[in-house]
Amino acid sequence: MDNKRRDLLKTGGGLSLLELIAAAGWLKPEDVFAADWxxxxxxxxxxxxxxxxxxxxxxxxxxxxxxxxxxxxxxxxxxxxxxxxxxxxxxxxxxxxxxxxxxxxxxxxxxxxxxxxxxxxxxxxxxxxxxxxxxxxxxxxxxxxxxxxxxxxxxxx
Amino acid sequence: MADPMKIRANVVGDSTEVKVLMSHEMETGQRKDAQGKTIPAWFIQTVTATYNGKPVLNAQWGPAVSKNPFLSFKFKGGAKGEKVQVTWVDNRGDKRTDEATIA
The missing domain is CATH 2.60.40.2470 (SoxY domain)
Structure with a gap:
């Protein structure tokens, strides 16, 4: 039981971090492609x-x-x-x-x-x-x- | 998703030295497989490093960069505990971002 709760916490935490990064605009594709090849x-x-x-x-x-x-x-x-x-x-x-x-x-x-x-x-x-x-x-x-x-x-x- | 990068960032004097080891096949498009068919090129095209959201290095790479590329550079400033981010994009549009804490 406890283990499962840990897992849930981990995935939950990971998700919100990703969202945070996206919200901060770090993952916007235009940024990544800013340095054109x-x-x-x-x-x-x-x-x-x-x-x-x-x-x-x-x-x-x-x-x-x-x-x-x-x-x-x-x-x-x-x-x-x-x-x-x-x-x-x-x-x-x-x-x-x-x-x-x-x-x-x-x-x-x-x-x-x-x-x-x-x-x-x-x-x-x-x-x-x-x-x-x-x-x-x-x-x-x-x-x-x-x-x-x-x-x-x-x-x- | 590709394997994570290994990033190490250390304060050296008044600058920060960043070393990055990426995990990528870096296929040149020159090699042929056993049937004589050309293996299509697959390589990292752009690498961007940012510190506090400000770019500290932009790189464009061709397929001549070695498999599992290594990159090291230094920028002025940076303090222990702050973050350095590195993003690469390959010619298939795959990308990966990892960050490291300056030590």
Whole structure:
């Protein structure tokens, strides 16, 4: 008996929490889709096309963009850690491009003011390739690259 | 509904470091199954992190992000006991929101 009452309390509690979240507007679909997915850029197949699709013009090579915890040689192409830090003031977004993947663009991060322009994730790489970090700062684009050798590809089966 | 995310948020100096481990297949659409048919792409497209209802990170991902994606970032401010929320949406329209308490 007591157990049942516990369960009821739990489900009841869960429901009201969900309702609360919905009421606070956190789960409104338009909020979730606010960050639109840039299909044109993600469909591109070369670094030049990606840069063009993102409207980046001719990005400036920059030494203020650094890679951290990124290996020179990745044993497993399915899981390659990539960390990017931008020391350029006014950094608005950081994109990670992998030159020899079927689709060049891997990820775009929009960095609002107050968030440090330094983040890391893990990506797949089909083969050894250059990776590019494309940074948008104050409306201008900057780029840096690094070569990663892959011993075992992470795309295709 | 997909499995919950593992979110860890820690105060480091005057900022908060957030680490997120999501549970998602991240199928590229490039692989073929045993019958030679292409396995359709299935991956997270957008990730949004909010702190006190204010966005601290918006990300757009392609299928090149690894299976069970990992993400780490830092934002200024944040105090112990406050909440950080992370939401992802995949290309099938599935979504998941989880939150963590800053420690």
């Amino acid at each position: 840039n299909k044109a850029a993600f469909d591109t197949k070369s670094v030049e096309d990606t840069i063009k699709a993102m409207g980046a013009g001719t990005p400036t090579q920059s030494k203020d963009i650094t890679f951290f915890s990124t290996p020179d040689i990745a044993e497993n192409g399915a899981v390659v850690p990539v960390g990017v830090t931008s020391a350029i003031p006014g950094t608005e977004s950081i994109a990670i491009l992998i030159e020899k993947n079927p689709n060049t663009l891997a990820a775009v991060f929009d960095v609002p003011a107050g968030t440090e322009p330094s983040l890391s994730t893990r990506v797949k790489m089909g083969q050894s390739s250059n990776i590019y970090a494309l940074v948008k700062a104050d409306g201008k684009y900057y780029v840096a690259s690094k070569e990663i050798k892959v011993t075992l590809g992470g795309c295709g089966g």
